[in-house]
Amino acid sequence: MKKVPMTVEGAEALRAELEDLKKVQRPRIIQDIADAREHGDLKENAEYHAAREQQSFCEGRIQEIEGKLADSQVIDVKAIPATGKVIFGTTVTIVNVETDEEKTYRIVGDDEADVKINKISISSPIARALIGKEEGDVVVVKTPGGEVEYEIDKVEHI
Template sequence: GVEQLREELKELKSVARPKVIAAIAEARAHGDLRENAEYHAAREQQSFIEGRISDIEYKLSHAQVIDVGKLVQNGKVVFGVTVVLADEDTGEEIRYQIVGEDEADIKHQRISVNSPIAR
C-alpha cells in the first residue's frame, strides 16, 4: 500500500503537475482569462492534483507499515488476515484479504478493514 502511494506521489509531482502547469501557461497565452474554458479547466485540474499530493503526503507521514507475517492470528477478523466466506446454499467459497482503505480492491479480493465484513 505504501509503495503504491509513493509511486502515485512521484507520478503526480514529476508528470501530472508539470503537465498541468504547461497547460495553464498555454491557456494564458490565449488572452482573456474570464471566458477561457481551457484555463479554468486546467486550474481545476491543478487544484485536484495539489489536493491529492497533500492527501498522499499526509497519509505517508502518518502511515504505520505492518508486517502481516508477524500478526498474531487468533481466529478473529483483523487487519492483514485472509478470511474465507462460504455461501450456505451453494457451498461456494471466496477468500478476501483484509487490507487498509487505500489498498482495498474487490476485484482482487482485497477488502477494507473498515468494511462491514471486517468488523
Template sequence: MSAIPLTARGAERLQTELHRLKTIERPDVIGSIAEARAQGDLSENAEYDAARERQAFVEGRIQELESTLSNAQIIDPSALNVEGKAVFGATVEIEDLESGERVTYQIVGDVEADIRANLISVSSPVARALIGKGEGDVVEVKAPAGIREYEVLGVSYL
C-alpha cells in the same frame, strides 16, 4: 492524527501514485495552464478554468497522499506471531455456508480497501468478524440482507 494502518503493498501503491502525480501530472497541468494563459483573456477561457480545476485536484491528492504516508503504520502480518489467525494484512479464504460460494479476501486498511480486488477494510463487517479466527472457524456477519455464516477455509500471510 492517529496512525493509519497500511500493508507494505498498499504503501508502495500510494508511493507510486504520489511519484506519478509529482513527476507527470503536476508538470503536465502546469503546461496546460501556461498554454491556456497564452490564449489571452482568462475571464472566458474554458481551457484555463479546466486546467486550474485539474491542478486543484492534483495538488489536493498530493497533499492527501503525503499526509496518509507520513501517518502510516506499515504492518507486516508475516512478522506477527499469530499462529494461523486472521489479522490485519492476512489473506483469508472463506466459504458462504448457505451458497457454497468461496472467496478470498485480504484484510487491509480503509485507505487501500478495494472490493473489486478483494481487499476489504479492517473496519468492514466481514473483516471485523474474521479477525482472530482461524481455519475451521465459523463466523456470523450481519449484512444488510441479514445474517450470513462463513467458514474460514484458510489464512495466509502474503
C-alpha cells in the same frame, strides 16, 4: 493521532501515485496553464480555467496522499510469524455454511479496499468478524439481509 493500518503494497501504490502527481502531472499542468495564458484574455479562456481546475485537483490529491501516508502504520504481514489466526494483511478463504459458496479475501486498510479484487477493509463487517479467529472457526457476519455464517477454510500470510 490514531494511526491507520496499511499494507506495504498499499503504501507503495500511494507513493507511486504521489511521485507521478509531483513529477509528471504537476509540471504538465503548469505548462498547460502557461500555454493557455499565451492565448490572451483569461476571463473567457476555457483552456486556462480547465488547467487551473486540474491544478486544484492535483494539489488536493497530493495533500490527501501525503496526509494518508503520514497517518499510516505500514504493516508487513510477511514479517509477522504465521500463527494461523486471521490478522490484518492475511488472505482468508471462507465458506458460507448454508450455500457452500467459497470466497477469498485479503484484509487491508480502508484506502486499499476494493471488493472487485477481493480486498476488504479492516473496518468492514466481514473483516471485523474474522479478526482473531483461526482455521475451522465459524463466524457470524451481520449483513443487511440478516446474519450469515461462514467457516474459515484457510488463512494465508502472503
